Structures are given as C-alpha cells and as structure tokens.
Amino acid sequence: xxxxxxxxxxxxxxxxxxxxxxxxxxxxxxxxxxxxxxxxxxxxxxxxxxxxxxxxxxxxxxxxxxxxxxxxxxxxxxxxxxxxxxxxxxxxxxxxxxxxxxxxxxxxxxxxxxxxxxxxxxx
Numbered sequence: 001x002x003x004x005x006x007x008x009x010x011x012x013x014x015x016x017x018x019x020x021x022x023x024x025x026x027x028x029x030x031x032x033x034x035x036x037x038x039x040x041x042x043x044x045x046x047x048x049x050x051x052x053x054x055x056x057x058x059x060x061x062x063x064x065x066x067x068x069x070x071x072x073x074x075x076x077x078x079x080x081x082x083x084x085x086x087x088x089x090x091x092x093x094x095x096x097x098x099x100x101x102x103x104x105x106x107x108x109x110x111x112x113x114x115x116x117x118x119x120x121x122x123x
Contacts, residue, residue, distance in 0.1 A: 001025075002024055002025065002029060002098055002111075002112040003024065003025045003112075004022055004023070004024050004029075004096050004097065004098065004112055004113060004114035005022070005023050005024075005114055005115070006020060006021065006022050006094065006095065006096050006114040006115065006116060006117040007020070007021050007023070007117055008020040008021050008117060009093075009094060009117030009118045009119045009120075010118075010119070010120070011120045011122065012086055012119070012120070012121055012122070013121070013122050014086060014087060014088055014121055014122065014123050015085055015086065016086055016121070017082070017083060017084045017085075017086065018083050018086065018119060019080055019081065019082045019083070020036070020080065020081040020083065020094055020096075020117060020119075021078055021079070021080055022034065022036070022078065022079040022080070022081075022096030022114060023076070023077055023078045024077045024078075024079075024098070025077070029074075029077050029098065030053065030074040030077065031053050032053055032098050032099055033050055033051060033052045033053055033098075033099040033104070034050070034051055034072065034079045034096060034097065034098055034099060035047065035048070035049065035050040035051075035096065035097050035099055035104060035110060036048040036049045036050075036070060036079075036081045036094060036095065036096050036097075037094070037095045037096075037097065037107060038090070038092035038093065038094045038095070038119075039092055039093050039095070039116075040089075040091060040092040040093075043092075045095070045107045046061065047061055047104065047105045047106075047107075048060070048061055048064055048068065048081070048094070049061070049064065049068055049070040049081060050070070050099065050104045051070045051071065051072050051079060053074075055071060055072045055074070058070050059104060064083075067083065067084050067085045067086075068081060068082065068083050068084070069081070069082040069084075070082075079096060081094070081096075083119070086119075086121045087121060088121045088122065088123040089121075090119065090121050091119060091120050091121050092118075092119060093116040093117065093118050093119075094116060094117050094118075094119050095113055095114055095115075095116045096113075096114050097110035097111075097112060097113045097114070098110060098111050098112040099111075
C-alpha cells in the first residue's frame with residue numbers, strides 16, 4: 001500500500017508563494033510519475049502538474065505554466081510543488097497522486113491519492 005501525505009498549504013496573499021510537499025511511504029513511489037491536482041468547492045478536480053519518475057520530464061497546465069514548478073527528491077520520497085504569483089482563483093484543496101497509465105490529465109488514471117492540503121489565496 002502506498003500512502004501519500006501533502007503538506008505546506010496555508011493562507012497567502014495574492015502574488016505570494018507557497019511550496020507544497022508530497023511525501024510517500026514505500027519504495028513504489030520512486031518508480032512512478034507523480035501529479036498534483038487541485039479542487040475548488042463545487043468544481044471538478046483539475047490537473048496542475050506532473051513529474052516523471054526520474055524528475056527530468058515535467059508537464060503543467062497552461063494556467064500555471066511559468067509560475068509553478070514541480071520537482072522531486074527520490075531519496076526523500078518527496079515531490080514538491082513550488083507555487084509563485086498565486087491568484088485568488090487558485091484557492092483550492094491541492095492533492096498529489098501517483099500516476100498509473102493513460103492520460104495524465106485525468107484523475108481516474110492515478111492510483112493513490114493523498115488527503116489534500118488547503119491553499120487559500122486572499123485578494
């Protein structure tokens with residue numbers, strides 16, 4: 001069983017930054033791509049970013065490209081999401097998940113999820 005735990009969320013003013021962490025248990029984590037999603041109240045869970053197992057390939061949604069950076073430290077079983085220039089509309093619960101197969105844009109293609117961490121961006 002793989003367990004993922006997100007941390008680093010909080011309250012930040014518009015234009016500010018946060019760094020989220022996703023720490024996993026088990027060896028299986030380091031051999032898989034990991035993604036970040038976010039879900040605002042009443043909305044669907046949306047793809048944010050993905051990093052492959054080695055960390056040398058990344059993908060971002062158009063809305064965060066150039067502002068967010070995904071990275072990983074496999075020695076620490078941790079994936080990070082550095083978020084800069086945050087906007088109020090990015091207030092959401094942010095989740096990390098271990099990718100399985102198929103389109104990385106679709107939540108159903110991820111096998112394991114963390115419990116999420118709340119990010120609130122004030123205007």
